[in-house]
Amino acid sequence: MNFELTPQQIELRDAARKLSKEVFQDKAARWDREEEFPEENKKLLCELGYLGLSVAEEHGGSGLGLVDTYLVIEEIAKVDLATALIVHEQNVSPRIIATCAPKALQERLMPKFISGELECSIAWTEPEAGSDAASVTTTAVRDGDHYVVNGQKVFTTYGDRADLHLVYARFEPSKGAKGVGTLLVEQGSPGLAVHKIQHKMGVRGASENELFFDNVRVPIDNVVTMGSAENSKGFVQTLTIYNATRVGMGVMALGVAEGAFELARDYMMVRKQFGQRLADMQGLRWMMADMWIQIEAARGLCYRALSAIDAGKPDPCMSSVAKVYATEMAQQVVLNCQQMFGGYGYFGLLPLERMFRDVRMLTITGGTTQTQKNAIANHIFPR
Incomplete structure (x- = not known):
C-alpha cells in the first residue's frame, strides 16, 4: 500500500488549502449567522x-x-463545512447521472451540472425511511409517457434552491430495495411543494427541506434508474455511488477536526497561565498528542476506503468503519479544542462554537453512527 501523495495530489491539495485560507475562512461565520447559501x-x-x-x-x-476529490473537500472543511458540502454534493448527484442515467439524459444535463447552471438535490430520506433507505414509500406510477409521483421527502439538502431533485421512489409494489428506482423531478413542477426546515443546529449555509409530491407528473425521459419488483438493480446502481458519501462525511469530519486542532495548537503556543505557555503543560500536551493520533487514524481509514472505491473494489464495511470513527472522533476533538480556549471557546466570536454545531451533523447524515455499527456487525456476523 502506498500512503504517499503524488506531486499532482500535493499541488491540488495545496491549491485548495490556499483558497480556503485566503477566501473562504473569513466568510464562514457569515453563512452561519445569516443562514445564507x-x-x-x-x-x-x-x-x-x-x-x-x-x-x-x-x-x-x-x-x-x-x-483527489476529497483532498480538496478536506481542506475546505477545515475552515467552512457549508462550502465543503457544496463540492461534496455537486460531485455526487452528477456522478449518479453520468454513471446510471440513459445517454440522452446525460448529454442533456451533464454540461449544465459542470458549468454550475444546474443544481440537483438528492431526495432520499423520508419521515419513516431514514437510515433504512430501502424502505421508501414515495411512489412513481406509470401513466402514458409520464410517471406520477406521490409521497414526501425530508432533510433534502438544497431542496429549496435545486433545479432538479433526484427522487428515490417505488416504481412497483414490493418490499425492500426491489422496485426502488430514481427519477428527476424539476423544481416548480405542478404538485411539488418545498418547505424549508427551520432552526437547524449547524451547517446553516446549507438548507434542509421537506418535499411534498401530490400527483407530480414526470416525463419518462427523466427516469434515471428503473425500479423493478423482480430485482434491486436500479437501487443498487445508485447506492454504489451514494455509498461513497459515507466516507465523504468522514473526510469532512476529518477536515473540521484538523481545523479545530490547528486553532487550539496556535492558541496554546501563545497563551500563558501560571507563568507558562499552555503548550508547555504536560497534561495539555498529552491531550493534543492523543487528538493527533486520532486524526491520523481517521485519515488512514478514510483514504483507505476511498482508495478501494477508486480501485473498483469498494468495501462497504470499511466505508462504515471510516464514517463512524472519523465523525465521532471529530466531535470529541472539536469539544476538546473548545475546552482549550476556556470561556472564550464557548462564544461565537471564535470558530470553535460553530464547528461544534457543524460537526454534529456528520454523525447523522449519510447514515447514523448506530446504523453504520449495525452494518459493521453484519460483516462480523454474516447471516
Whole structure:
C-alpha cells in the first residue's frame, strides 16, 4: 500500500488549502449567522472546476478519483463545512447521472451540472425511511409517457434552491430495495411543494427541506434508474455511488477536526497561565498528542476506503468503519479544542462554537453512527 501523495495530489491539495485560507475562512461565520447559501463561493468553485472533479472527462469533468476529490473537500472543511458540502454534493448527484442515467439524459444535463447552471438535490430520506433507505414509500406510477409521483421527502439538502431533485421512489409494489428506482423531478413542477426546515443546529449555509409530491407528473425521459419488483438493480446502481458519501462525511469530519486542532495548537503556543505557555503543560500536551493520533487514524481509514472505491473494489464495511470513527472522533476533538480556549471557546466570536454545531451533523447524515455499527456487525456476523 502506498500512503504517499503524488506531486499532482500535493499541488491540488495545496491549491485548495490556499483558497480556503485566503477566501473562504473569513466568510464562514457569515453563512452561519445569516443562514445564507455561500453563493459567491459556489461561483468561484465553479470557475475553478471544483464542481466536477470526480466526473469523467467525457462529461466535462476533471476525471479525478475520489481520493483527489476529497483532498480538496478536506481542506475546505477545515475552515467552512457549508462550502465543503457544496463540492461534496455537486460531485455526487452528477456522478449518479453520468454513471446510471440513459445517454440522452446525460448529454442533456451533464454540461449544465459542470458549468454550475444546474443544481440537483438528492431526495432520499423520508419521515419513516431514514437510515433504512430501502424502505421508501414515495411512489412513481406509470401513466402514458409520464410517471406520477406521490409521497414526501425530508432533510433534502438544497431542496429549496435545486433545479432538479433526484427522487428515490417505488416504481412497483414490493418490499425492500426491489422496485426502488430514481427519477428527476424539476423544481416548480405542478404538485411539488418545498418547505424549508427551520432552526437547524449547524451547517446553516446549507438548507434542509421537506418535499411534498401530490400527483407530480414526470416525463419518462427523466427516469434515471428503473425500479423493478423482480430485482434491486436500479437501487443498487445508485447506492454504489451514494455509498461513497459515507466516507465523504468522514473526510469532512476529518477536515473540521484538523481545523479545530490547528486553532487550539496556535492558541496554546501563545497563551500563558501560571507563568507558562499552555503548550508547555504536560497534561495539555498529552491531550493534543492523543487528538493527533486520532486524526491520523481517521485519515488512514478514510483514504483507505476511498482508495478501494477508486480501485473498483469498494468495501462497504470499511466505508462504515471510516464514517463512524472519523465523525465521532471529530466531535470529541472539536469539544476538546473548545475546552482549550476556556470561556472564550464557548462564544461565537471564535470558530470553535460553530464547528461544534457543524460537526454534529456528520454523525447523522449519510447514515447514523448506530446504523453504520449495525452494518459493521453484519460483516462480523454474516447471516
